Amino acid sequence: MKTVSCIVVTYNRLEYLKRCLTHILDQSTPVSHVIVVNNNSTDDTEGYLNSLTDSRIITTNPHQNIGGAGGFAWGIKTAYQETTDDYFWLMDDDTMPQITCLENLLTATDTLADKFGFLVSDPRWTDGTPNQMNVPLTQRFWTSNLDDHLIQLQYATFVSFLFKRTSVTKLGLPYKEYFIWSDDIEYSTRLQAMGASYLVADSKVIHETGNNVGADIVTDSLGRIPRYFYSYRNLYSTWRKYKGHKGAFKQFLQAMLDLIHVLRHSPDHKWLRVRTLLRGQFAGFFFKPKVDFVSQIDQSAK
Incomplete structure (x- = not known):
């Protein structure tokens, strides 16, 4: 079973x-x-x-x-x-x-x-x-x-x-x-x-x-804007890992396109959106977490 x-x-x-x-x-x-x-x-x-x-x-x-x-x-x-x-x-x-x-x-x-x-x-x-x-x-x-x-x-x-x-x-x-x-x-x-x-x-x-x-930094509400830091950082890290420099560059271009859309179309808090996007993208350049395996975790730390 x-x-x-x-x-x-x-x-x-x-x-x-x-x-x-x-x-x-x-x-x-x-x-x-x-x-x-x-x-x-x-x-x-x-x-x-x-x-x-x-x-x-x-x-x-x-x-x-x-x-x-x-x-x-x-x-x-x-x-x-x-x-x-x-x-x-x-x-x-x-x-x-x-x-x-x-x-x-x-x-x-x-x-x-x-x-x-x-x-x-x-x-x-x-x-x-x-x-x-x-x-x-x-x-x-x-x-x-x-x-x-x-x-x-x-x-x-x-x-x-x-x-x-x-x-x-x-x-x-x-x-x-x-x-x-x-x-x-x-x-x-x-x-x-x-x-x-x-x-x-x-x-x-x-x-x-x-x-x-769907999630969209251009129009999302004020309280959710800070979350996009993780989105841009994590996506860049992910596609660099699985698709190499080409994938990372494509994700970077998508972030820059999103930046243009924010500047042109966001109804409010444009600079907060811009700062969040750029901070996330910049952090992604250096963000390389390591995989944890369960066998490596202290059994007492549950």
Whole structure:
């Protein structure tokens, strides 16, 4: 029997977390464990998690907000060290997997004879349309497995994202240093070393983001502008790693194009947007994090 640890990272979104856990625990194919990484929430999350009695739930708190990237790395490490489960299944706390979501992902693992890098579900917004924050990038010949309802991908986001335990052994953990944004792009690209990767069209999730628009430094709200530092830094680092100087230069050109769009079209806070973009891009030139492997981590530091 295939076993699965579901890993959820949460921060100050208790009502989302409650419904997310209900959806996970009600799957038609049960999960073996749920690792909840409480990113040092300041609401009632800690008390709620302490009140849960389902033996499948393992809670852990880094006691500081280490971001989504740090949270997923922490959760994968915890699942690897505290369970023997065959697969790890990642999602945000505002992700609501439909009842056959995991069942259909595991069916795909059988179809592929367990030869794959990662599998993801079809991410939808609350109105049933594709969630624009989670549109994965397809391979050029993405229709090769379409008869099995599988769409071949280059990379995807950590929204109902399934991969093998053995991949962690061989490839290590996601970069915790990314903090937020693009850790999933980097790790899903890294997982391609384990085999072709797919969106499983029959596996559905609702990702309840606040709105259904993609990330865009030109128009995003004031409170979210600082996050783009990580976006530009992390993307430059990622494409330099996987596509060399050509990929890095292409990402640099994209950043400069975004800069022009900010200057021409941003409705407010133009100089904050410009400074954030340039700081992130400059930091990317020097940002080269190293992969952590679970075997290298002190077992007492859980």
